[in-house]
Amino acid sequence: MSNNLDFVAKLRNSGLRPTKQRIKICEILFGGKETFHFSINDLSKIIAQKTNEKISLATIYNTVHAFLGKGYLKQIAVNSEQSYYDTNVSDHHHFYDVDKDQLIDIHDSEVEPVKINRKIPGKKIKSIEVLVKLQNI
């Protein structure tokens, strides 16, 4: 289980100043045992619940972008009006419940590895993302 000193070290090691806003966001994103999926709007609401001092929306965006850049988060391709992020940065895929607008991890054991038998000249694969859209029966 992580504590705040871990986050301070992690931030500092990445060249990011451990400000109280970033530490708070680390607690929320990386403090639990579960990985989770969120939009900026989700994160913003959670911060509002768990914190007395407000964190400005600009800072939330800045921080999420910084963490993305450092590889602590990854963005998930969903065609919703908002962007979604995942604290689980390992290669894995997702269910997307279109009715509940909610993402669920698919573990590697639950899907065969995707193999692409084609190469595009001058390009290399950056990532392979599978999105399985779910709807109510």
Next chain:
Amino acid sequence: MSNNLDFVAKLRNSGLRPTKQRIKICEILFGGKETFHFSINDLSKIIAQKTNEKISLATIYNTVHAFLGKGYLKQIAVNSEQSYYDTNVSDHHHFYDVDKDQLIDIHDSEVEPVKINRKIPGKKIKSIEVLVKLQNI
């Protein structure tokens, strides 16, 4: 090779009035032999090039939504700031060139079928989309 009468019939059969704007958009989207990928912005530019009379942006959105609803187009999940659509509505996957902001079809013969060994109670699979992000070597 399709001609305008085909589009008129197609629209009429779908319960959509064959207006000249819709016919023009059909020509652009479905008139060539190749399927293609576009954003509203792309389509808007192509219409501007190929047409003397302008089609309003609202109509372009309306028409794309109508065609989506009728299953003549499908939306592709890419996390870009704009939505992408595909005239190829069969099950297939995509490369996304992040540097050129461009989509490329992956034919079924080029990828093993994706199998998901998990079910979510009360939900059924609506679609499975694989997005292979490409970057410059």
Next chain:
DNA sequence: AATCAGATTATAACTATTCTAAAGTAATAA
């Protein structure tokens, strides 16, 4: 403690998309 680069903030700006309501047009009935 003073300094300074980097961070936070409120707010403005921007972009994609949706909404609105007025004017136009295709289909239908007379």
Next chain:
DNA sequence: TTATTACTTTAGAATAGTTATAATCTGATT
């Protein structure tokens, strides 16, 4: 045909998510 009606187009306003700006603040270093 013409009249009527329902659907469509349109310009522009409104909205939502995100990014930019510039002033203030704060953590790290001297």
